[in-house]
Every structure is written in structure tokens, then in C-alpha cells.
Amino acid sequence: MSVHHRDQAGAESVFVPAGTTCGDAVTTANLTQHGPNAAVVVRTSDGALKDLSWAPDVDTKVDVVRMSSPDGLAVLRHSTAHVLAQAVQDLFPHAKLGIGPAIADGFYYDFATDTPFNADDLERIEQRMREIISAGQLFQRRAVASVEAAKSELAEEPYKLELIDLKGSAGIDTSEVMEVGEGQLTIYDNLDAKSGKVCWSDLCRGPHLPSTRLIPAFKLTRNAAAYWRGNEANPQLQRIYGTAWPTRDALKEHLFRLEEAAKRDHRRIGEELDLFAFSEEIGKGLPLWLPNGTVIRDELENWAREQERALGYQRVSTPHLSKDALYYLSGHLPYYTDDLYAPIEIEGETYYLRPMNCPHHHMVFRARPHSYRDLPYKIAEYGTVYRFERSGQLYGLMRARGFTQNDAHIYCTLDQAKDQFLEVMQMHADYYRTLGISDFYMVLALRDPANTSKYHDDEQMWQDAERITREAMEESGIPYIEDPGGAAHYGPKVDFMFKTVTGKPYAASTNQVDLYTPRRFNLTYTAKDGTEQPVAVIHRAPLGSHERFVGFLTEHFGGAFPIWLAPEQARVIPVMPDLLDYAHSVREALSKAGLRVDVDSSDARLNAKIRKAVTRKIPLTLVVGRREAEGNSVTVRYRSGEEQTLSLPAFIEQAAELVRTKSLEGAGHFRSN
Incomplete structure (x- = not known):
């Protein structure tokens, strides 16, 4: 029998009799097997994560890890990375495997291929992944008898062979891709649920979900080039990124955040606004x-x-530079050398940036x-x-x-x-x-x-x-x-x-x-x-x-900086060419008050000029026509699209006050004069 209880810290635990799998113990305890709160792996008293198929040699109490927990999400995403790699090798048999860890909010897998993947390839791979998930393949851990046996089995995977050779090397972390337990490497097989036939295998430390069917929602997001083991001296591989979540709604929300992040990407906005x-x-x-x-x-x-x-x-x-003696004193040399620019030799002395x-x-x-x-x-x-x-x-x-x-x-x-x-x-x-x-x-x-x-x-x-x-x-x-x-x-x-x-x-x-x-x-x-x-x-x-x-x-700010930070705080737009003189006088008055302002003197139509100012995310657009010229005023168009007419002195006074106080309301209404 198994006993289920929740400790004072909130962790659920089950008692697993010797020789019984953790999955059976979880089932006996009537714990959730499906959905976002499904039990996916267990944690032992020493903090190690184990598959639900693990059967301890002695009676053991383990904590249940739910899919929606941080560890559960990592297991979900690493398992999805395996499905990705299987799909790629099904469709591109000559692709060689790199590594495929879970990362923040997702996963990736690296492949050595003759040509880069394209958008159509990602769609095909994603469809094949859905087929593998629907088939409900089983993840099964297998210890390999020896290093030689592992190398023999992985003879067609040069990067996996390299990882085996690097096992235990100083400064080399292979923990994400293999487990060294009792002197043995481990491989995970994806098994056909009906026949038990091995569909695909990978050198891996695990743990994994019991079945691919437990993967609720995923999406491949992009592909990019990546150097093997992050070293530019190594071959360049093709990396496919993806994300996986416990529910479709959670995936949808994440994809929305990615879209919003892409809109706000400082590299794109920086180019559009001529920042750098x-x-x-x-x-x-x-x-x-x-x-x-x-x-x-x-x-x-x-x-x-x-x-x-x-x-x-x-x-x-x-x-901006110094002799090496200063950095020996500070401790940057020799321990920080890899992060320094190469030394500069001058008059027999060594300098560093x-x-x-x-x-x-x-x-x-x-x-x-x-x-x-x-x-x-x-x-x-x-x-x-x-x-x-x-x-x-x-x-x-x-x-x-x-x-x-x-x-x-x-x-x-x-x-x-x-x-x-x-x-x-x-x-x-x-x-x-x-x-x-x-x-x-x-x-x-x-x-x-x-x-x-x-x-x-x-x-x-x-x-x-x-x-x-x-x-x-x-x-x-x-x-x-x-x-x-x-x-x-x-x-x-x-x-x-x-x-x-x-x-x-x-x-x-x-x-x-x-x-x-x-x-x-x-x-x-x-x-x-x-x-x-x-x-x-x-x-x-x-x-x-x-x-x-x-x-x-x-x-x-999405490029819409508050008025005190905005590179161009206001733009004056004359309605007709014969109002350019008044537009320039407005600009001169604003400039004397310390504001950053320009005049759109192009031949474009008024609406096109306004759209351009909106695209440039200028906080205040000042439209001036004959009425404004005659009344020494400006019609202020805010980022919201609303408009307000103010006398020029009132506008200058209030705009300068917003700048002085570093107000975040640069796109809001001014007080009426």
C-alpha cells in the first residue's frame, strides 16, 4: 500500500514500498494523473528527481512533483525537446544530435544539418511532433553497461560521442545531457505504447514524463545558428527553439507575451527611432x-x-586602460583573463582595456x-x-x-x-x-x-x-x-x-x-x-x-519615452507652406525654453506628416494653421490622438514643467489656459 500526506511546507509525499514503482504508488494514492497538476516525477530525500517508473530497493518516501511546478515544467519541456529531436530525425534522417535542454519558458535542441531549417521545415517538424504526442509513446530510462557500449550504440552521433569523452573533464558540465550513476551512462528510449518497439533513443540524464501524451501544449518558436558547446572554434549547428506549457491557455498567454516582446524589442525600435x-x-x-x-x-x-x-x-x-599590475592587484589577472580584451604591448609594458x-x-x-x-x-x-x-x-x-x-x-x-x-x-x-x-x-x-x-x-x-x-x-x-x-x-x-x-x-x-x-x-x-x-x-x-x-x-516604454527623455519632444507641423515662418517661430520659442523641437517642412500631406510623427513616437505634435498663427497659439495633438488648442506661452510653460518634474504624463492633457 502507499500512504499520501502533505507536510507543513505544502509538499505532497507518498510512501513507496520496495520494488513498487512510484507511478503505482501515485495511482494508489489517487493523485492526479492528467492535466496541469498531473504528477510527472518524484523527488527523493536527497533532492534527486526520479521518473515515475523508478522502483526503489527499499521502502521510501518521495515528494510528488506536479507539472505546473518549476521542476515539473522543466521535465515537461525537456521531454518535449526529445519529441522535437525525434521528429527532426524522422524527417531529416541525416541530422546529427547536439543537446536539447529545458531553458527558461521553453527548450531547444541543436542539430548538425547540411542546410539551415526554414519556416516550412518548422511547420513540418511541428506536425510530426503532434503525431508523436498523439501516439502516446513511452519514455523509458535505460542504463548502459559501459562507456564502450554507449559509444557503440551512438556510433553515428559524433557530438554525443564527444560528450561521453568529456564526461568528468574539468570545467565541462555535461549534467544536462547525461547522468553518471553508479558508473553508468543512461539512455532514454521512446517506445511504441502498443508493441514496445523502440522508436527513437537519446543519451540523457532525465527524468522525463511517463508518456508523450502528457504534453498538453507546445509551439516551435524560431530557429537560429549556434556554435557547438558555445565555442566559436567549434562547428556551427542549427538550433530550434520551442516552448511547452501545462495548458493551451498558458501557451496562448506566453505566445502573446512573445509577440509583445517582439514589438518592444529594443533592437527593432532602436533602428526605427535612430537611437544606435x-x-x-x-x-x-x-x-x-x-x-x-x-x-x-x-x-x-x-x-x-x-x-x-x-x-x-x-x-x-x-x-580607459591600465598596466597589468593594477589588474594583478585587483585580482582580475590571471582569473578574469578570458573576459578581457587582448593585452596591448607598449614600450616593454603590458596594458589592458x-x-x-x-x-x-x-x-x-x-x-x-x-x-x-x-x-x-x-x-x-x-x-x-x-x-x-x-x-x-x-x-x-x-x-x-x-x-x-x-x-x-x-x-x-x-x-x-x-x-x-x-x-x-x-x-x-x-x-x-x-x-x-x-x-x-x-x-x-x-x-x-x-x-x-x-x-x-x-x-x-x-x-x-x-x-x-x-x-x-x-x-x-x-x-x-x-x-x-x-x-x-x-x-x-x-x-x-x-x-x-x-x-x-x-x-x-x-x-x-x-x-x-x-x-x-x-x-x-x-x-x-x-x-x-x-x-x-x-x-x-x-x-x-x-x-x-x-x-x-x-x-x-515601447519607444514612447516620457517627454523629458524623448529625443524629440515636440514637432511643429504647418497646415500650409505659407505658414512655415510661423512654424519656425514656434520652434524658436520652444527651443529658447529648452525644449527639443523640430519643424516638418516637407511637401507631404497633413495626415501623412501626422502619421510620421506618430510613428516616430513624438510626445507632442503641434499643428499650426491660420487661426493659430493669428492667435499666437498651437493645436496640440497627443499620443492618444486627442487634440487641444493652447496659447503658445501657456503651452511652453506647462511643457517645461513636465520636463522639469520628469513627469510620466508627457502624452496626457495639459491644463487649459
Whole structure:
């Protein structure tokens, strides 16, 4: 018999007698077998996930994993990836298998093919997948007797053979595609439900759904090229992406989010609004800021300067490169070498483009002696850094090789650190709320208690850093979660996160109370008693980098920036050519008031001019005809399509006020004069 109960944490568990499958135990316990809450796998006491076909050797209690849970979704998606691979090899027998893991919101599988897949191919593959799912094939795990046996069985799959050879190699993670249990590799067979015949097989660690029939809703979304194991020196494979969900409604909602994300993609909007560009002659991942994008960048930087000045920061400027000695001192060499641009040899010395601003700022602090009276000492810089991201990881402004950070460092006493870090958190909240972002939280990255060897060994320093960080987070009132194991080797860190309008998490900035680095750099101050004491350093960058944050804001606003950020805040459109002089006088008056405005002097029809202004997402379109010219007024057309006539002085006054207050209502109504 099996016993079913729910523990205090809400996890359902069943008792599985020795020799009984978990599936039988789940059935006996009358647990759901179908639908979004179907039991798909179980979790053992050591956290391992097992198929429902697993039969323990001894009486065992296991937790039931439902399809709609995070682990259940991963199992659903990985199982769907197997169906994808089977369908591809059914239709394209010469295709060779790469890997096919579950990923956030979906899955992918890599294939070596003679030609790339096209849209028609994806439709055919999707139809074949539906046939496999309808057939109700069974997923069955099989342990392979030896490495040699696995290689013999997979002789026609060169990439799987490579994974077998890499098993256990240092720095190579093959856990997603194979399980090494009791010295054995595992293969999953897809069996015909009636005859038991093997329809298809794959080297895999599992676990999987009991049957393909449990896959409720899926969709192939796109295909792309991908280098084998993410290395540009390896062959280029064809990757097919897909998504799978517990219900058709959930799939429909996800596809809607994907459509909305595509509409808001900063790369597309950036091209349409002339915000930025890339040049093959300059190099991958090195954006060119066009005039419109530079306006947004400058407005953000000016805003940051104002906020920092009010809080006592001083601006500094540091070089874009440094001798290697600085990066040995900071620890970037030799451990960060793969992320650095190649060294530059000059006059017998080695230089590197800087990957971050911290070491340079530490040298600014060290350039002069400091007393306790000088602290806190706050320095800020929009500093440009360079990191060699792999080509496959580049993603418009979101993932670039050169970017400029809203960086600053606070040097203070240990007693001042908590209040200073709390001020940093409040600064983040103020920035985000001004931009209309309310759904944000923090992630506290801590040491992995099971693996402390990868962190520095000063226990008191760790305890102090964690205490200061946690106390500041608690007092901030901003919600946070913990991430054990996510800390840097020199201390805990705090990431600010918020969800984008399409529901994706976005990491805005990383901040730290750093007690370790000051000792490496000998960053000290003279205390009241005359002794030299190490400072505490707070790293902060609330707006992240220009590139990444402008990319985020472009998607957040869908390109319809509030009036204070909009590259062009207003456009004047004369109804007839003989009103151009008045249109230009309106532009001149607005420009004198500090507004960014242009005149459409083209020969296009009025409606076409208005449509163009709408397409360019300009907050305010000012239509001027004879009545407006005679009355020194403008007819304001808002993004909503509504119109209102105002005197020119009233419009200027109210538009300037919206800009000054950084209002998010740039497309709303003005007050009537």
C-alpha cells in the first residue's frame, strides 16, 4: 500500500514500498494523473528527481512533483525537446544530435544539418511532433553497461560521442545531457505504447514524463545558428527553439507575451527611432550612439549628476586602460583573463582595456591621504569599460562589449557603512519610482555554506559584511530574497531586480559592501586615535550601464519615452507652406525654453506628416494653421490622438514643467489656459 500526506511546507509525499514503482504508488494514492497538476516525477530525500517508473530497493518516501511546478515544467519541456529531436530525425534522417535542454519558458535542441531549417521545415517538424504526442509513446530510462557500449550504440552521433569523452573533464558540465550513476551512462528510449518497439533513443540524464501524451501544449518558436558547446572554434549547428506549457491557455498567454516582446524589442525600435547602430568596421558589440540615442543617454547622465551632487558625490575621470599590475592587484589577472580584451604591448609594458572602474577609483582614493574627517568619501564616474563577450552572447545594447556604467564608490568607516548602503538602496528606489517602475526587489547573494573554499577565509570580515548588508536591506523596506552561493569571492552582494513589461526578470545593478578589497589595495584612513585603519568600500551603480539601461527603457516604454527623455519632444507641423515662418517661430520659442523641437517642412500631406510623427513616437505634435498663427497659439495633438488648442506661452510653460518634474504624463492633457 502507499500512504499520501502533505507536510507543513505544502509538499505532497507518498510512501513507496520496495520494488513498487512510484507511478503505482501515485495511482494508489489517487493523485492526479492528467492535466496541469498531473504528477510527472518524484523527488527523493536527497533532492534527486526520479521518473515515475523508478522502483526503489527499499521502502521510501518521495515528494510528488506536479507539472505546473518549476521542476515539473522543466521535465515537461525537456521531454518535449526529445519529441522535437525525434521528429527532426524522422524527417531529416541525416541530422546529427547536439543537446536539447529545458531553458527558461521553453527548450531547444541543436542539430548538425547540411542546410539551415526554414519556416516550412518548422511547420513540418511541428506536425510530426503532434503525431508523436498523439501516439502516446513511452519514455523509458535505460542504463548502459559501459562507456564502450554507449559509444557503440551512438556510433553515428559524433557530438554525443564527444560528450561521453568529456564526461568528468574539468570545467565541462555535461549534467544536462547525461547522468553518471553508479558508473553508468543512461539512455532514454521512446517506445511504441502498443508493441514496445523502440522508436527513437537519446543519451540523457532525465527524468522525463511517463508518456508523450502528457504534453498538453507546445509551439516551435524560431530557429537560429549556434556554435557547438558555445565555442566559436567549434562547428556551427542549427538550433530550434520551442516552448511547452501545462495548458493551451498558458501557451496562448506566453505566445502573446512573445509577440509583445517582439514589438518592444529594443533592437527593432532602436533602428526605427535612430537611437544606435553597429558597424562591422568598428567591431561586434561596440555600439555607436546616434544623435537621438545620445539625447536619452545625456538626459540620464545629467539626472544622475544632479542626484549625486545632492548626496555629496564628487565626479572623477579615469583612463580607459591600465598596466597589468593594477589588474594583478585587483585580482582580475590571471582569473578574469578570458573576459578581457587582448593585452596591448607598449614600450616593454603590458596594458589592458579596463573591464571595470573599481580599481581605477581605488587608486583615486589612494592618491591622497585621508582622515576620518574626510569620510564618507564618495566619487562617481560614468566610466566606459570593455569586456570580451562571446559573439553568441551579444544582444544589442543589453549585452555589449563596450559600455559606460553609472558607477560610484563610497569609502567610509565600518560604522558608517550601514547608513551609506541604506542611502544607496533608497537612491535606487527613487530612480525606479521616477521612471514608473514599482515592481522591484533585491537579491542578497551569500556564501554557499557547503563550499566555503571558493571565498576568502577571513570569517569575521564575512560576518561583518553580511551583517551590514542585511541590516541595511531590512531597514530599506524593499522586499528581498536570498541566493546562497551567489556571493563574490570577496563578499556578499545585492542585485536589484524588476520585471519587464513582458514579465521577464531584469537585473538592474549589482551593489556591495566590500571589506576585502581595501586590504589588497591598502586603502586606509587616519582614525581619531592616529592609527591607520582600512576603509569599507561600497560599490554602487543604480542605473547600471547606459547601454543596458537605455535598452531596458526602450522596451519598457515601447519607444514612447516620457517627454523629458524623448529625443524629440515636440514637432511643429504647418497646415500650409505659407505658414512655415510661423512654424519656425514656434520652434524658436520652444527651443529658447529648452525644449527639443523640430519643424516638418516637407511637401507631404497633413495626415501623412501626422502619421510620421506618430510613428516616430513624438510626445507632442503641434499643428499650426491660420487661426493659430493669428492667435499666437498651437493645436496640440497627443499620443492618444486627442487634440487641444493652447496659447503658445501657456503651452511652453506647462511643457517645461513636465520636463522639469520628469513627469510620466508627457502624452496626457495639459491644463487649459
